[in-house]
Amino acid sequence: MTEEQQSLAVANPKMTARDVKVFYGEKQAIKGVSIDVDMDHVTAFIGPSGCGKSTFLRTLNRMNDTVASARVEGTITLDGEDIYAPSMDVVQLRARVGMVFQKPNPFPKSIYENIAYGPRIHGLAAGKADMDVIVEKSLRRAGLWDEVKDRLNDSGTALSGGQQQRLCIGRAIAVEPEVILMDEPCSALDPIATAKIEELIHELRGRYGIVIVTHNMQQAARVSQRTAFFHLGELVEYGVTSDIFTNPRQERTKDYITGRYG
Ligand SMILES: Nc1ncnc2c1ncn2[C@@H]1O[C@H](COP(=O)(O)OP(=O)(O)OP(=O)(O)O)[C@@H](O)[C@H]1O
Numbered sequence: 165m166t167e168e169q170q171s172l173a174v175a176n177p178k179m180t181a182r183d184v185k186v187f188y189g190e191k192q193a194i195k196g197v198s199i200d201v202d203m204d205h206v207t208a209f210i211g212p213s214g215c216g217k218s219t220f221l222r223t224l225n226r227m228n229d230t231v232a233s234a235r236v237e238g239t240i241t242l243d244g245e246d247i248y249a250p251s252m253d254v255v256q257l258r259a260r261v262g263m264v265f266q267k268p269n270p271f272p273k274s275i276y277e278n279i280a281y282g283p284r285i286h287g288l289a290a291g292k293a294d295m296d297v298i299v300e301k302s303l304r305r306a307g308l309w310d311e312v313k314d315r316l317n318d319s320g321t322a323l324s325g326g327q328q329q330r331l332c333i334g335r336a337i338a339v340e341p342e343v344i345l346m347d348e349p350c351s352a353l354d355p356i357a358t359a360k361i362e363e364l365i366h367e368l369r370g371r372y373g374i375v376i377v378t379h380n381m382q383q384a385a386r387v388s389q390r391t392a393f394f395h396l397g398e399l400v401e402y403g404v405t406s407d408i409f410t411n412p413r414q415e416r417t418k419d420y421i422t423g424r425y426g
Pocket residue numbers: 188193211212213214215216217218219220231233379
């Protein structure tokens with residue numbers, strides 16, 4: 165075992181998934197996945213289209229609840245607490261485990277309101293001055309403040325695609341999440357906007373647990389320290405990113421990273 169692999173084994177998990185299965189009606193999309201997510205490493209989910217990356221990602225904050233035919237089995241915990249327990253407040257859970265989607269989806273409101281909306285609902289600001297601080301801090305963390313500080317009342321939808329995606333990251337940050345799930349956050353962006361998001365992921369690492377689904381293996385190699393390779397609903401291999409890309413243990417992983425399918 166390399167030193168890095170040892171640290172993989174002893175990592176203190178923020179979230180754990182054990183034998184997670186997801187069904188859409190009769191069809192099984194996830195076949196018994198177990199994985200840990202920690203705060204210190206960015207985790208990338210890779211694999212060919214339809215292998216279940218997004219489905220599994222969405223189990224981590226119960227976004228699958230919004231799909232009527234979806235059913236989840238197994239156990240997922242956040243700080244040791246079962247997130248599928250009846251006592252779990254799902255609105256609170258989705259603030260603690262935030263999500264950024266493939267297509268930037270700011271609210272059709274001002275830049276300021278996009279950030280302030282969540283903290284207001286969750287009662288995080290005592291008044292306007294408090295909210296101003298939260299808005300500035302969130303936009304700074306999302307790497308957007310300098311670009312928008314003089315136009316906070318402009319519509320969020322008037323920003324460029326890359327700026328909109330950083331606004332959505334800022335919106336997730338504003339409610340003080342512990343984990344941020346990103347579902348192909350750069351697939352609608354040009355290379356420059358993509359580079360900015362990747363840089364931002366580096367800056368956010370450690371402060372938040374980060375899980376990113378990506379089609380782009382170079383991106384997984386650039387932004388993550390842990391990579392999980394999914395195929396046909398199974399987690400085929402999970403490990404230190406550099407090991408997965410240079411020394412995969414499973415034949416299916418090797419075939420995928422060498423471009424034999426996908
Ligand atoms: N709402 C749904 N209802 C029924 N089946 C679904 C639904 N969402 C996903 N699936 C199916 O579940 C399987 C996994 O899909 P999922 O979108 O999770 O894969 P993915 O690896 O994220 O794919 P992609 O990279 O193309 O986004 C696929 O067979 C897909 O058709």
